[in-house]
Amino acid sequence: MKFITNVTAQAHDEFVKQSPLNHLLQSSTWAKVKDNWSSKIVGVTNDDDELIASSLVLIKTLPLGFTMYYAPRGPIMDYHNQDLVGFFFKEFKKFAKKDHALFIKIDPAILVESSEPVISNLKQVGADWLGLTKNMSDTIQPRFNAVIYKEDFSEDNLSKKTRQFLNKAKRSEPIVEIGSISLIPEFCELMRKTEIRKDISLRNAEYYQKLLEQYPQDAFITLTRINLGKLLSNYQADLMKISNDIDKITNNKKLKAVNLEIENIQKNISELSTIIKEHGEVVPASCELCINSGGAAETLYGGTDITFQKYYPSYLTWYETINTAFNKGARTVNMGGVENSLSKDDGLLRFKKHFNPQIEEYIGEFNIPVNGLLYKLSNLAYNRRKHKK
Template identity: 25%
Template structure:
C-alpha cells in the first residue's frame, strides 16, 4: 500500500464505487480548488494501483500561522480493515505535518445505532474497536452529543429507506395523516417546480420565515447560491406553489356538483318526506356545500390580497448516487392549510426513485426523542413519512502540533469568557 495525492478522476472513480457523503465529491473539490485553493484529496492505493481509500479535506486558517483541517464525513474506506485504517491515518498525519496543520477533525460517515422515529432502538452496530484504533493514532473522540452543535455536523439523521420499494409501497407505509395530506395537495392542485439559481430569493424568503419561526439564524442567501454553484447538476432548488384561480374554479365546480346533488335529494324527499336516509344525506351534503362556500370566499379574499400564485414551501436538495439530502427548507406559515411541505417531500421521494437513489435523507434531528425536544414538531413531520433515525459516530480531533494546540485551546477559552 502507498499513500498519495489523488487526481480528480481517481477520486471520482473511487467515490462512485463506494458509499459516501455528498461532500465527498468531485464537484466539491473542483469548485473549492478553483475559487478557494483550500482543498486536498488524498488516499491509498494497493499493489495493483487501485484506490482503496480516499478523502476530501479542506483547510482553514488557525492562529495566523497554522491550518485546521476537516475531512467532511470522511475518509471513505473499509473501516473493518484494521491494517488499512492504521496505514491511512498514520500517513495522513505525515501529510498534514507538511501542511502546517495545527489539528484535524475527522467525522466518519458511520452509523452506530438505528432507532424508530419515537426513539426505540432497532439496531446497534459495533464501533468501539474503531474508536480504540483512532485513539491509538492520537485521535480523541468528542463524545456522543445530543442536539445541534454549532461547530460540528449533526450527529443524528432522519432517513427513509427507498431500496426495493415501489411508489405504491412507500405511499402505503406513510402514516394515515401524512398520506391524507398528500392526497389533499393533489386535490387542491399544489404543484412543485424547479427554481433557477437566479430565483434563489424565492426560496430564501421562505427560509427566513423558518428562521423566525424557530428562532435561529443560519446563513445568508449567498451561501445557498454557492451550494448550487458547487454541486450544480447534483443540486436542485424546489418550490411548492398553488394557483388560487385554478383552485377557486375547482371549488366552484365542486359547489355546483353539490348543489345538483341537493336538488336531487330534495326531489326524493318530496316523494318520500319521512325518509331518514335522505334527510341524513341532505344534512351531510349541505355541510359540504357550506364548507365549500366558505372556502370559496376565503380563496377569493386571498387572491385579492396575495395574488393568484402563491409560494408555499421551498427546499434545497443535494444528491449523489447513494442519497437524496433534504438540506435546507422554509415555508410560509400563513398558508399551512395548503400543506406545501408534504407535497414537496413526496414529489422529491418520487424524484429519488426515478434516479435509482436508495436513501432519502431528511437530514438532521436533535436525537432528543422527548415531546419537549426543540425539534419535536419537525421529528413528527419526518416520522409521518416512515423515516428512521440514524445515530453517527461523531467527531474525532487530533492535535498535529500539540503544544500550539494547547495554546489555541487556552486562547479560545479566554475569548469565550
C-alpha cells in the same frame, strides 16, 4: 502502502462512490462550494497503485499562521483495517504538520452499532473522540439523521394518515416543478419566511446558486405552488351546484348536513378571496433543495409558507423530492439531521417519520492532534469560534 498528497478529483470521486461511506461532503466538488476554505485531496495506494483510502480535506486558517484540517464525513477507508488506519493517519499528521495544522477533525458516517473496533483503531493513532454528544449543536454535522432507503419507500408503504395528507395536497390545485436556477427567487422567498418563523439564519441566493451550478446534473429544487385562483373557482362551482340542488332535499338530517357543508364552502371562499388579494392567484408554498451524490442524496435546505399549511404542500414537496432523487439514481435520501434526544415532542422528527426513514446514529467527531503541545488551547479556540457562528 504509499501516502499520496495529490489524489486527482476523478480518482477520488470514483473511489468515494464505491464506498459504503459515500457522502456528498466527500465529493471533490464540495471544495468548490466551500471556497472560503483551502482544500487538498490525500489518500493511500496499495502495492498495485490502487487507491485504498482517500479524503477531501478542508483547511481553515487560524490565528498566528496555524491551520485546522477538517475531513467532512471522511476520510473514506476501511476503518476496521488497523494497519491502513495506522498508516494513513501517521502520514497524514506528518503532512498536516508541514502546513502548521494544530489538529485534524474527522466525522465519518459510521453507525454507532458497528463502531467499537473503529473507535479503538482511531484511539490507537492518538485520536481524541468527542463521544456520543447529547445535542445537535455539539458537532459540525448532525449525529442523528433520517435516511430513507429506496427499497423501503412507496406511497403504498406510507401510513394512512400520511396518504390522507398527500391526497389533500393533491386536491388543492398544486403545481409541482422540478427545476434549478430559475427557481431561486421563489426558493429564497420561502427560505426567508422559514428563517423568520424559526428565528434562524441560513444561506443566501448566491450560495444556493453555487450549489446548483457546481452539481448541474445532480442538484435540483422542488417547488410546490398552489393555484389559489383555480381552487377558488372549484369552491364557487361546488357552492353553485349544492345551492341548485338544496331545494330537492326533503330529509331534515340531510338538509342540516348540506347547510353545514355550504357554510364551510362559504368560509373557504371568503378566506381564499382575502388571501388572493394579498398574495395573488398562484403562490409558492413549499420547497426543497436536494443533491444526489453517487447514489446518496442529501436534502440540504427546505422552506414552507405556513399561510398555506392547511393545503399540506410540504408533504407533497417532500414526496416529490424523494421520488425525483430515486429516479435520478439515488439509493438513499438523507432527510437531514434530527435532534439527538429523539424526543416525541420534536415536531421536525414527527414530520420526517411520515416518510418511513431509518433514524441512523453516527459515532460523531474525532480530533487528531498534530501539535500536541498546542492542541488543547487550539481546540478551545476552535470551539469558541464555532459557537460564534
